[in-house]
Each structure stands twice: as C-alpha cells, then as structure tokens.
Amino acid sequence: MFRRRIKFIKSALTLLVISLFIATGSQPVTTAQGNAYRRLIVRTKSAADYAALREAIKQSGGKLILDRPDLNLMVVSIQTSYRAQIDQSPYVAGVAQDQVEDLLGPETRALIGKSAASAPQPIRINLKGVAGPASVPNIVTAMTPDPAFTLSGLMWNMNRIHANNAWQQPIGLGEPYVRVGVIDTGLDYTHIELQTKVVQSIDFTLTEDPNICSTYYGLPTDAQLKTAFGAPGADLDFNGHGTWIGGNIAARINLTGTNGIAPHIGLVSLKVAQNCGVAYDSTIIGAILYAADNGIDVVNISFSHYLNRSNPEDNTIYQAYTQAVAYARSKGTVIVAGAGDEHARIGAGGQVIGHGTLSLPPGGVDNYGLWQVPGGIPGVVDVSSTVNVVNASSASCPSDSLAAGSHQWCKLSSDAHQPKGAGQQDQLAAYSNYGPRIDLTAPGGSRKFNLPSIDRGGAEGWPWTGINSVEGGTSAADGYNAWEDYGVTSDYATEIPCFTFTGDPVFPNNQCYAIIQGTSLAASHVAAVLAVTASKLPGLWHQPVLLVTYVKTHTVHLSGNVTTQASATDTSNGDSSGTCPNGYCHLGNTAIPDVEAYGAGLVDAFSPFWPNVFLPMIRR
Numbered sequence: 346m347f348r349r350r351i352k353f354i355k356s357a358l359t360l361l362v363i364s365l366f367i368a369t370g371s372q373p374v375t376t377a378q379g380n381a382y383r384r385l386i387v388r389t390k391s392a393a394d395y396a397a398l399r400e401a402i403k404q405s406g407g408k409l410i411l412d413r414p415d416l417n418l419m420v421v422s423i424q425t426s427y428r429a430q431i432d433q434s435p436y437v438a439g440v441a442q443d444q445v446e447d448l449l450g451p452e453t454r455a456l457i458g459k460s461a462a463s464a465p466q467p468i469r470i471n472l473k474g475v476a477g478p479a480s481v482p483n484i485v486t487a488m489t490p491d492p493a494f495t496l497s498g499l500m501w502n503m504n505r506i507h508a509n510n511a512w513q514q515p516i517g518l519g520e521p522y523v524r525v526g527v528i529d530t531g532l533d534y535t536h537i538e539l540q541t542k543v544v545q546s547i548d549f550t551l552t553e554d555p556n557i558c559s560t561y562y563g564l565p566t567d568a569q570l571k572t573a574f575g576a577p578g579a580d581l582d583f584n585g586h587g588t589w590i591g592g593n594i595a596a597r598i599n600l601t602g603t604n605g606i607a608p609h610i611g612l613v614s615l616k617v618a619q620n621c622g623v624a625y626d627s628t629i630i631g632a633i634l635y636a637a638d639n640g641i642d643v644v645n646i647s648f649s650h651y652l653n654r655s656n657p658e659d660n661t662i663y664q665a666y667t668q669a670v671a672y673a674r675s676k677g678t679v680i681v682a683g684a685g686d687e688h689a690r691i692g693a694g695g696q697v698i699g700h701g702t703l704s705l706p707p708g709g710v711d712n713y714g715l716w717q718v719p720g721g722i723p724g725v726v727d728v729s730s731t732v733n734v735v736n737a738s739s740a741s742c743p744s745d746s747l748a749a750g751s752h753q754w755c756k757l758s759s760d761a762h763q764p765k766g767a768g769q770q771d772q773l774a775a776y777s778n779y780g781p782r783i784d785l786t787a788p789g790g791s792r793k794f795n796l797p798s799i800d801r802g803g804a805e806g807w808p809w810t811g812i813n814s815v816e817g818g819t820s821a822a823d824g825y826n827a828w829e830d831y832g833v834t835s836d837y838a839t840e841i842p843c844f845t846f847t848g849d850p851v852f853p854n855n856q857c858y859a860i861i862q863g864t865s866l867a868a869s870h871v872a873a874v875l876a877v878t879a880s881k882l883p884g885l886w887h888q889p890v891l892l893v894t895y896v897k898t899h900t901v902h903l904s905g906n907v908t909t910q911a912s913a914t915d916t917s918n919g920d921s922s923g924t925c926p927n928g929y930c931h932l933g934n935t936a937i938p939d940v941e942a943y944g945a946g947l948v949d950a951f952s953p954f955w956p957n958v959f960l961p962m963i964r965r
Contacts, residue, residue: 382424492851807860909936
C-alpha cells in the first residue's frame with residue numbers, strides 16, 4: 346500500500362454555477378414577511394367549509410399548492426393582505442405560516458464546515474492508490490456483499506444489525522412489490538450504486554413558492570445547478586444527504602463498492618429539499634400523503650425540528666403532521682424518522698420533557714415543553730442513534746493529530762471532558778435524542794470519543810484520518826475503521842463531502858462516497874429492516890401495526906448505556922474551542938437509562954429469517 350496524494354478539485358463548473366447565479370441578480374432574503382405572497386397551511390372545520398374557503402381563495406387570486414378536501418387540509422399561496430381574512434374566516438379550524446426546516450442542524454453543519462448560505466460547489470476529495478485487497482473477491486451468489494465489506498471496520502453498522510446474515514437468505518418479495526420512499530434532498534439515480542434502484546423520482550420542490558434556496562439563502566436553484574453541472578435532471582440530489590440514505594437502504598449488489606441493507610427492494614425519491622437542504626413543512630406533509638396514496642410501503646424522513654403547541658400556528662402544523670401520519674398508516678404505509686440530534690429527552694407525542702438541548706457555544710438552548718416533529722408524532726417509528734465503539738484518550742498525542750483541526754484522531758487524557766464507556770460498543774450517540782418516546786435504535790455513528798465537537802470529539806475515522814488517508818499521519822490503529830457511518834453520496838453533492846477513488850480495486854472510479862453521522866442515518870437502517878421484514882413475511886406487508894410490532898419484538902437486546910445527559914452546570918470551555926457560559930454544551934454525570942436510550946432495542950435485519958418463527962399469513 347502506498348501513500349495517496351490528495352487533490353481538492355475545483356471544477357470550472359463551479360465558476361459557471363457562481364457566474365450563472367450572479368447573472369440572475371438574486372439576493373439573500375432573511376424573511377418572507379415582505380413578500381407579496383404568503384404560503385399558508387390551512388385546516389378547515391368540515392368538507393363544506395373546505396369547499397367554500399377554496400373557492401374564496403381562488404377568487405382572491407390565491408393558488409392552491411396542496412389540495413386535500415378528503416382531509417380538510419390545504420396549502421395555499423395568497424397575497425399578504427388577504428391573510429387577515431383567512432384568520433377571521435368562520436370556515437377555518439387552524440391556519441399557519443408555512444415554516445422552513447433545515448435538514449442539517451447547527452452541530453452537523455459545524456462538523457462538515459458548511460453553512461446553508463455557502464456557495465454551492467462540488468466537494469470532491471480524490472483518493473489515489475490501493476484501498477484494500479489486491480483483487481475483488483469472487484462473487485458466487487446474488488446476495489454476497491460487495492467488496493467494501495472486506496475492509497475490516499469500515500461497514501461496522503451492517504454487521505451490528507446482522508445484515509450480513511440476512512443477505513445469505515432467500516429474499517422473498519422484491520421489486521416492484523416492496524418500495525421505500527426517501528423524503529429528503531433527492532436521490533442520485535446516476536450513481537453506479539443506485540442505477541436501476543430508483544424506480545420513481547418525484548420532485549416536490551417544484552411547488553416551492555417561493556424557492557427556498559434562492560429566496561432565503563441567495564443560492565442557485567437545482568434547475569440552475571442542473572445546467573451548470575450538466576446533470577441529466579433537476580430532480581437529482583444536489584445536496585448529498587438523500588443519496589446517502591437511499592444507498593444505505595438499497596444500494597445494489599454490483600461487484601464494486603458497497604451495497605445497502607435491502608438491495609432487492611425499490612427506492613422512490615420523494616425530493617422535498619434542494620441543494621441548501623431546507624424544506625417547507627407542507628412539502629414534507631405532502632410527500633407523506635403522496636407515499637400513502639401510491640402504495641409506498643415504508644418512508645424514511647430525515648428532517649427534525651421543534652414546535653411550540655401553545656402557539657396556535659405551531660399547533661396547526663403539528664396537527665397537519667398528525668393527520669398525515671394517521672392517513673399514511675391507514676393506507677398501509679409505515680413512517681420512520683430520526684429522533685433528532687439535539688440530545689433532548691423526548692416524551693409522548695414528541696414533547697420535550699427534559700431541560701436543556703446540547704448546542705453549540707455559547708449554549709443555553711432549552712426546548713423544554715416544545716414538541717419534536719415528525720419523529721415524535723404518534724404513529725411514527727422514532728429512532729435514536731448508537732455508536733460503533735467509544736475510544737479511550739491518551740497521555741500524549743502526536744503533533745500531526747493535534748494539527749488536524751476538527752479531524753483529530755487522538756484525545757489527551759488531560760482534557761477536561763473525557764469519554765464515558767471507553768471500549769464499549771453500541772452506546773447512545775452523544776448527539777442523539779432519547780427518552781420514553783424512542784421506539785428503536787440503530788447505528789447512526791458518532792465521532793471517535795462520542796463527545797460534543799467542542800470537546801475534541803475526535804475524528805470520523807477512515808478515510809478522513811490515519812495512514813494513507815486525507816489527514817494522513819501516524820494513526821495506524823485507525824486502519825479502515827469508521828466511527829461514523831460510511832456509504833454513498835451524490836456525484837453532484839454540494840453539502841456532503843464526497844470521496845472519489847482512482848485505480849482502486851474496491852471502489853469504482855469517480856463515484857462519490859461519504860462518511861457522516863446522525864439519527865436520520867440510524868432511521869434508514871430501520872426503514873430498510875422494515876422493508877426486508879415485509880419482503881420476507883408477506884403476511885405483514887401493508888400491515889403497519891403488525892409490521893412495526895414484529896420488528897420491535899425481534900431486536901438485539903442492548904444494555905449498559907453510560908452516555909449521559911447534557912449538563913446545565915458545566916459552563917467550562919470546550920477542550921478544543923468554544924466557550925459555554927450558559928451550560929448544555931457538554932455531557933454531565935447522569936447516565937441515560939437503557940430503555941430511554943434504545944427503546945425496544947437495536948433493530949435486527951436477520952429477525953425475519955430466525956428459525957422456527959411462526960407467523961400466520963394475513964389476507965389483505
């Protein structure tokens with residue numbers, strides 16, 4: 346194995362994107378209050394009231410974005426001056442200004458070093474050299490995993506949920522019967538790992554009025570990026586997050602790179618966010634309803650945010666989510682969502698029942714009493730995140746690690762904040778929400794020492810750090826180990842950093858891969874396992890209650906969590922950067938109980954293949 350040379354590619358296409366955008370004369374807008382039109386979510390009292398209000402809105406020159414008379418639910422774009430009339434209408438049960446929700450919270454954006462307002466450009470880190478075995482293993486059956494699984498420690502998440510065992514079994518139902526919808530930034534169906542896997546692509550961002558990325562952040566639209574990058578469609582993933590989710594669920598077995606947990610099922614791209622990774626609540630709700638109406642079996646949602654239900658507008662949005670999820674379950678569709686990445690305690694219905702939310706300095710954020718959606722909504726499968734293994738600190742660290750900035754692979758034992766549970770696997774991730782609302786847990790990964798980033802949380806592992814990696818250095822122990830989750834990302838990604846390879850026997854040339862963490866990644870494991878279970882046990886197909894119950898009662902039992910709650914009293918500085926005068930920047934001393942960390946347990950992909958399982962067939 347020889348040392349790789351790293352090349353940060355700044356394509357001429359990047360200059361074209363920026364030039365194209367500047368030519369449009371678009372400018373950032375921090376608020377929609379001054380717009381001539383407002384986008385509203387409206388719930389009416391009855392079907393008759395719905396019909397009357399819809400006609401009035403049309404007469405006023407308003408536009409219907411979502412039209413669901415069967416649910417007494419509409420999304421409209423109206424002139425700002427007409428808002429007061431809707432508020433006072435006797436037809437209305439609730440009305441809310443449509444909110445925009447960020448896919449990546451501030452912790453995650455700080456970790457990848459980007460903001461939603463950063464100029465979009467492909468983030469390419471090219472690795473040249475040999476990354477693994479001298480030859481690709483001989484593939485003898487359709488369910489033998491792709492060669493990335495020969496790199497010990499890289500695909501740790503798959504082994505934890507027994508996906509490797511499941512691949513050796515008969516697949517049961519497959520395409521086109523079982524499909525997973527990905528409500529996210531789109532799917533890169535041109536990526537070699539997703540070719541033939543995306544059976545449908547629906548771009549809900551075309552209903553954005555106004556367009557979020559251009560209006561709120563001063564960025565190009567995805568249609569502009571399509572032209573600048575020479576992409577085949579604007580419905581592709583220009584962010585990168587959605588493709589990671591889809592790849593983890595169902596990347597194909599194709600003798601190269603890696604594959605997903607359920608490579609035999611189909612994916613449906615339900616694109617609700619463009620390159621900036623921000624979506625309207627109503628767009629997410631509309632995508633849920635579309636999935637239900639079109640027989641999509643399982644839906645994965647990566648967005649998470651908080652509502653104040655004492656505010657009538659926020660409560661209207663909460664009720665719209667509740668209505669959409671209940672409708673989906675009635676149609677046979679299971680909704681899976683990440684529990685959120687704020688390390689908050691979540692109770693029934695998604696209410697935050699613990700004080701303090703882990704936050705970037707200066708800290709002090711407290712969402713107590715707010716409601717987390719959509720993961721906390723009744724009927725959603727709410728998923729927390731586990732880590733690979735917690736690493737121990739060291740008495741001394743090499744200078745090349747300390748010089749690696751946010752990608753350090755060594756932590757000093759003299760630091761004020763130390764990892765808990767060193768050497769232990771499957772601990773609750775330091776960022777993950779927890780509490781009695783959690784249904785299941787799955788590998789979402791965490792950095793090496795499972796601590797907040799300002800506490801020198803440690804590197805992601807390969808390919809960021811260690812010998813023959815981006816940061817290089819002396820960390821032979823890192824090898825091909827990953828502590829976050831490794832998988833594919835879009836070849837057109839502008840937010841998620843992409844690793845490409847040249848002349849590598851394991852990974853295909855010039856295709857994007859990424860390593861990231863989060864409860865949304867954990868949720869994708871659960872979505873995939875639900876699809877596998879429905880495929881293998883058709884009696885559970887389109888039976889959400891029975892399907893979820895089966896998966897929750899066939900988990901890997903976890904115990905011994907030592908990850909603690911966020912501390913209100915630790916106001917000390919971070920070990921690497923940042924002040925914390927208001928607390929809630931570091932973890933404290935009280936361990937989170939196993940049941941609140943893990944819910945029913947670690948999801949298990951092999952459970953439907955367990956011997957002697959008796960399951961009556963249920964006629965649809």
